[in-house]
Amino acid sequence: METERESTKPTAVPPSAAISAVLGDDDLLREILLRLAFPTTLVRAALVSRRWLRHASDPAFLRRFRRLHPPALLGFYLRELGARAPRFVPVSRAPELATAIRRAGAAAGQFFISDCRNGRLLVTDFDPTACRHAVLSPLRPAHGKTVLPPAPKRSLIWFFLPEKAAGGGAVAVLMLPLGTSTKAKLQVDLLASGSGAWVVRRTAVIDLPETLPPIAYTLPPVRGKIYSLTKSGRILRLDMNAAEGSLLQLPERVSTDNFTLSSGEEGSMLFLIHAEGDLLSIWQLPTTSSDAHDWALVHDRVPVREACRRREDVLVLAVDDNLELVFLWLRSSAVLMHMHLKSRSEKVYDELKVRDGRFLDINPFMMVWPPVFPALRDDDNLDG
Known part of the structure; x- marks a missing residue:
């Protein structure tokens, strides 16, 4: 039984x-x-x-x-006025990213960073004999440094890294005033990885809204448009498809130039991050929009607790491509800090001993996307 x-x-x-x-x-x-x-x-x-x-x-x-795991921010490169080399400051403490962070911190040389995206740096290399442009890939040390050939001599040149190109690829945007002060030729040249010459990809004669103003900085081209912040605190939009330029109307509350711009990773939105005293606000404008007044408020008057505690104003310095971390300067305390917008957590970098935040150059450094998977050979011993 x-x-x-x-x-x-x-x-x-x-x-x-x-x-x-x-x-x-x-x-x-x-x-x-x-x-x-x-x-x-x-x-x-x-x-x-x-x-x-x-x-x-x-x-x-x-x-x-x-969608679930956007590319992680490893840290940021920080260069002060007068310094010939930036220093890398880690942000992530995830052990899974320790190797990537170590490699990012090992990028050596005397250079100024022109663009930083997808694990690569486009730098102006302060060579003892010449000032030249080069691409560094800190996360892939075997790639070394790729020195770019000289770009065509023009009136105004901006250099960027293409979003999806690897290795030594680069983009040059050239602005050449034509005859009258309100017309300019805009030209986008591409240097493909491994190529020895610049190739013209597209050109357009742009009608400017006024005489070309002095430019503080320019964002990488997105969807046929180039956005520049002028030194007077206005946004110049150059549309190559419509062959016209325009000055965007700022959101109603933005009455000062204490803001920065970002087109994010996808390039579908133009973001404006503005500080008013110790409060942060963020607006977005679709890059497909023809209405310069079509700003939508994303974050409204978010208090910066550290600035509130010290009773001082903040200066907006930079933002990462995921629009997660905003880097700020506390004016009176002379301290660099960042705020994580989603969690509202803050970190103060007292240990960096930065002298003057008004002249800081900050470049957030992200993980590579998409990931680089191994190329298998026929004799590789992987089952399945």
Whole structure:
């Protein structure tokens, strides 16, 4: 009787069989990979087998992964007025990003950063014999430094990194005044990775709203448009598709030039981050909009607690591409800090001993996206 009772007991499933049943299900495997949080961990997981690599590198999966885990901010490069080399300040403390942070901090040389995106730096290299432009890839040390050939001599040149190009690719935007003071030729040149010459990609004769004002800085081209902040605190929009330029109307409350601009990673919105005393406000304007008054308020008068505590005003310095961290300068205390907009957490960098925040150059440095997966050879020993 006892023997009969024992025979009706369910047979225990070995743990290895249960794990195989879960990981053998493609849908469950994708859901597990989706919870890895960091692209670096995803790349390591892809080394388990060809099947894991196939799922991890699938474009549809990567779109889902990016929505849940935007590229992480590793830190920022900080250069003070008169300094010939920037220093790297880590922000993330995630152990999964320790190697990337160490490599970012190892970028050496005397240079000024012109553009910083997707794990690369476009720098003006202070060579002892010449001032030249170069591309650095700190997260991929084997790429070294790619020195760019001289761009055509023009009246005004801005250099950028293309969003999706790797290695030494670069973009040059050239502005050449024509005859009258309210007309200019705008030209976008592309230097593809490994190419030895600039290639003209598009040109347009732009009607300017007024004489070209002095430019403080210019954002990378987005969707056929170039946005520049003038030294008088106005926003100049150059539309290559419509062949016209315009000065954007600032949001009603923005009466000072204490703001910065960003087009984010996607380039679908122009963001304006403004400080009023110890309060931050952020507006967005669709880059597809033809209405210069179409600003929408995203964050309204967010208090900067550290500035409130010290009873002083803040100066807006920079923002990362994900619009998560805003870098600020406390005017009276002469201290650099940042605020995480979503959590409202703050960090003060007393230890940096920055002399004057008005002349700081800050470049937030992000992880590479999409992740770089290994290229398998036929003899690579990956099962699946």
